[in-house]
Amino acid sequence: MPYPDEFEGFIINEIGKHQDFKKQSFKPKKFGDNDIDIKIEACGVCGSDVHTVTGGWGDAPAPLCVGHEIVGRAVKVGSRVKDVKVGDRVGVGAQVWSCLKCPQYTYGAPYPKEVDPNETISQGGYASHIRCHEYFVFPIPDAIPSHLAAPMLCAGLTVWEPLVRAKVGPGQQVAIVGLGGLGHFAVMFANALGAEVTVISHSPNKKDDALKLGARHFVSSGEKDWAKLLAFEFDFVLSAADVLGMSALQDYLSTLKVGCKFHSVGLPDEPINGLKPQQLTSNACSIGSSHIGNRPECLAMLKLAAEKKLFPWVETIPISEKGCAEAVERVNKNKVHYRFTLVDYDKAFGV
Amino acid sequence: MPYPDEFEGFIINEIGKHQDFKKQSFKPKKFGDNDIDIKIEACGVCGSDVHTVTGGWGDAPAPLCVGHEIVGRAVKVGSRVKDVKVGDRVGVGAQVWSCLKCPQYTYGAPYPKEVDPNETISQGGYASHIRCHEYFVFPIPDAIPSHLAAPMLCAGLTVWEPLVRAKVGPGQQVAIVGLGGLGHFAVMFANALGAEVTVISHSPNKKDDALKLGARHFVSSGEKDWAKLLAFEFDFVLSAADVLGMSALQDYLSTLKVGCKFHSVGLPDEPINGLKPQQLTSNACSIGSSHIGNRPECLAMLKLAAEKKLFPWVETIPISEKGCAEAVERVNKNKVHYRFTLVDYDKAFGV
Incomplete structure (x- = not known):
């Protein structure tokens, strides 16, 4: 019929x-x-x-x-x-x-x-x-x-929502982790909202795309000590990565300013093991997630x-x-x- | 000398x-x-x-x-x-x-x-x-x-800080997990800031103290399904508990309103295993910590x-x-x- x-x-x-x-x-x-x-x-x-x-x-x-x-x-x-x-x-x-x-x-x-x-x-x-x-x-x-x-x-709404709820705007440093379907939207939107955007990616060959989409900076997370150079740097870190281990999470958290948030819209199949509240105290940061x-x-x-x-x-x-x-x-x-x-x-x- | x-x-x-x-x-x-x-x-x-x-x-x-x-x-x-x-x-x-x-x-x-x-x-x-x-x-x-x-x-400052940074005040429902040195300050302060306070404790015999300190409600977390009855209830959950496992954490998270935060000032020796960002999506909640x-x-x-x-x-x-x-x-x-x-x-x- x-x-x-x-x-x-x-x-x-x-x-x-x-x-x-x-x-x-x-x-x-x-x-x-x-x-x-x-x-x-x-x-x-x-x-x-x-x-x-x-x-x-x-x-x-x-x-x-x-x-x-x-x-x-x-x-x-x-x-x-x-x-x-x-x-x-x-x-x-x-x-x-x-x-x-x-x-x-x-x-x-x-x-x-x-x-x-x-x-x-x-x-x-x-x-x-x-x-x-x-x-x-x-x-x-x-x-x-x-x-x-x-x-x-x-995809668009899933990254738009955390950016606006975090009040991302001019004067802010925002990092986007992972440049894929979600991440590429996040770069465009965070840039359009007025923030200075850094893309953090495992794939150095995505640098050109990141800059074309509106990022001002590109950081290859394969490089040693990349996170140390960015300690206390970001007002918001939005992760669109499909994989998230404890060690990488600690790196991302360390790049946050005091009181700021790491937000994952990536939903990996594997859980995170070994989290301690202590790891969030030095910058009083938080970990969040959401969808749509x-x-x-x-x-x-x-x-x-x-x-x-x-x-x-x-x-x-x-x-x-x-x-x-x-x-x-x-x-x-x-x-x-x-x-x-x-x-x-x-x-x-x-x- | x-x-x-x-x-x-x-x-x-x-x-x-x-x-x-x-x-x-x-x-x-x-x-x-x-x-x-x-x-x-x-x-x-x-x-x-x-x-x-x-x-x-x-x-x-x-x-x-x-x-x-x-x-x-x-x-x-x-x-x-x-x-x-x-x-x-x-x-x-x-x-x-x-x-x-x-x-x-x-x-x-x-x-x-x-x-x-x-x-x-x-x-x-x-x-x-x-x-x-x-x-x-x-x-x-x-x-x-x-x-x-x-x-x-x-102790006082450690619980005061997250309460004021979360803008706890009148019209809000706030839960304090664990009634010890930190927790008893948190109940007094959250109440004084104008919130309606619920104490969540493993020790039913602390109910009287909780109410004397300013709590309006007392929940014994030993009771079955306590968290289900409080789904989407709280604007802020402040944990002062010295022990925090994944299963208890999921219970606490489930009691948060959309976009709200679970904040642990308790710093347990044991890590939390099995966390997935998915567990934070249904209410877009977040997990934080801090000290002083x-x-x-x-x-x-x-x-x-x-x-x-x-x-x-x-x-x-x-x-x-x-x-x-x-x-x-x-x-x-x-x-x-x-x-x-x-x-x-x-x-x-x-x-």
């Missing part, structure tokens, strides 16, 4: 078999008065998608359609929807609903019975359509092309990105069984420069 | 032999233009003293005179000292000098050559006198008796304590070889209610 009864997507039928995307149809949740149906035209490929389909973050329900950096056009709006009209270009990130106590993630989470009698499991954006509560649907400014807006909705951000923060990020043309560096891949598999595999192997967006949805799903 | 050439103190001659206090004389650092000599009349017994003389925090120089919660009278002031006169009652905490890059701790730290040609190791307050830079000498308000002022200068505080914070604390009569619960012990040994042993075994101050200095050292 075609839309609106069913959606079509590229689906993983067994967690761990992360290369076996199959084009299949699935039933969306019951349409609600605050819901919006979006015909998708672009979806970013997020590290979360990879951690989920490989099983790296633990089990997940299958069959599953991942993808939570979604841009498309509203094709149906519920009777109580206020700010979106049919035809509007809109985006959806990693959240599609909330009971106001817990978030409802964009894919892999069953809706509670009171919202959907079938307790449908949410499905993501490697698909023809998505159905989503209006609160989590964001108008996309005209200045941002869809394939560039998509990665902002998870709220609606006002997302709207503010899109506005600034549109005004200042802060666009991610994106490679596009036409969506297909093969295309999804290739994108996931390359993100898994860190072979992306710096973000993939799946495109050509019309061709894959018919117009 | 008597004062001013030498000071006398109760000294540990070998780290680890923490019961062998001997009355001995020692040479102070060279007197500087900004220095003040204080004839001591009271000194608090701090957990740091115990960790140091037992070797629990690692090696320390010996012979060593510990003690960094010192109150006495100024008996000599350097030519450039501005705010203290001979005869003033003053206090000294855990710091006696700074190069403005690193702190100089009150005991066990060699002065740099440019300050003292002999590179004298600093010695603490289980002694007749202390010599200290004026910046680290605090006038004691008349309303606070010496034996009650002493414990404020390390700066001069303006210390002066503000003393002012409020004098105004509101926020006095610690103190047992006094006459200073002597036996008295020092007893105090250290009882603090080590957590048999103090809630703080010891060594007194009767005139008798011990002669007038």
Whole structure:
């Protein structure tokens, strides 16, 4: 059955078999008065998608359609929807609903019975359509092309949120650890917010990219004593690195000014062992983490990105069984420069 | 040789032999233009003293005179000292000098050559006198008796600092973990700053004390699911507990509101293993630590304590070889209610 009864997507039928995307149809949740149906035209490929389909973050329900950096056009709006009209270009990130106590993630989470009698499991954006509560649907400014807006909705927001909550701005020294999908957004945003940005990376060959993205300084963390030279230097250190050991953490902490924070948006599979509160006392620093951000923060990020043309560096891949598999595999192997967006949805799903 | 050439103190001659206090004389650092000599009349017994003389925090120089919660009278002031006169009652905490890059701790730290040609190791307050830079000498308000002022200068300041830096105040829910020397100060201060205070303790029998000190609620962390009932409850959690495992830490973190902080002023000997940034994402919380505080914070604390009569619960012990040994042993075994101050200095050292 075609839309609106069913959606079509590229689906993983067994967690761990992360290369076996199959084009299949699935039933969306019951349409609600605050819901919006979006015909998708672009979806970013997020590290979360990879951690989920490989099983790296633990089990997940299958069959599953991942993808939570979604841009498309509203094709149906519920009777109580206020700010979106049919035809509007809109985006959806990693959240599609909330009971106001817990978030409802964009894919892999069953809706509670009171919202959907079938307790449908949410499905993501490697698909023809998505159905989503209006609160989590964001108008996309005209200045941002869809394939560039998509990665902002998870990756962009995930680094934007800690930067603004830490009140990063002019006069501040900010370090970004790790120049990948998240890190490259963080450099652009921290620079646009007015801070003087230093990129700390294990890959000396990323220096040129770091400077092009707006960093003023580049530090190779492979060099001996790099951290000693930067003791008490930074107002904020944002780590987007996917690996974080105790020794590296101590180095990063030592570069903070008194009372300042190390914040990891990288979520490594391996835990940190050997932490002592003592290690935080010499500069009264703290360690934090977070993911995504709220609606006002997302709207503010899109506005600034549109005004200042802060666009991610994106490679596009036409969506297909093969295309999804290739994108996931390359993100898994860190072979992306710096973000993939799946495109050509019309061709894959018919117009 | 008597004062001013030498000071006398109760000294540990070998780290680890923490019961062998001997009355001995020692040479102070060279007197500087900004220095003040204080004839001591009271000194608090701090957990740091115990960790140091037992070797629990690692090696320390010996012979060593510990003690960094010192109150006495100024008996000599350097030519450039501005705010203290001979005869003033003053206090000294855990710091006696700074190069403005690193702190100089009150005991066990060699002065740099440019300050003292002999590179004298600093010695603490289980002694007749202390010599200290004026910046680290605090006038004691008349309303606070010496034996009650002493414990404020390390224990009090150590919990005051994180409370004020976290902007604890009216309308906030604040939890204090562990009701001991530090914790009992934290309850008084957080309450005086206007927060609604909850004490979280393993010892149900401390409930009465908690409420007397100003807590509104008492939670026994031995009870099953205590943390679930307090999910997303607190604006700030200050831990003064001397033991902190990963499982307890996760419980404390889960009680924080979004974006709020768990701050440990307890410095356990054992490290925390198994921390993942993921564990901080659901409420975007952070983990911090610190010790003591700066001069303006210390002066503000003393002012409020004098105004509101926020006095610690103190047992006094006459200073002597036996008295020092007893105090250290009882603090080590957590048999103090809630703080010891060594007194009767005139008798011990002669007038």
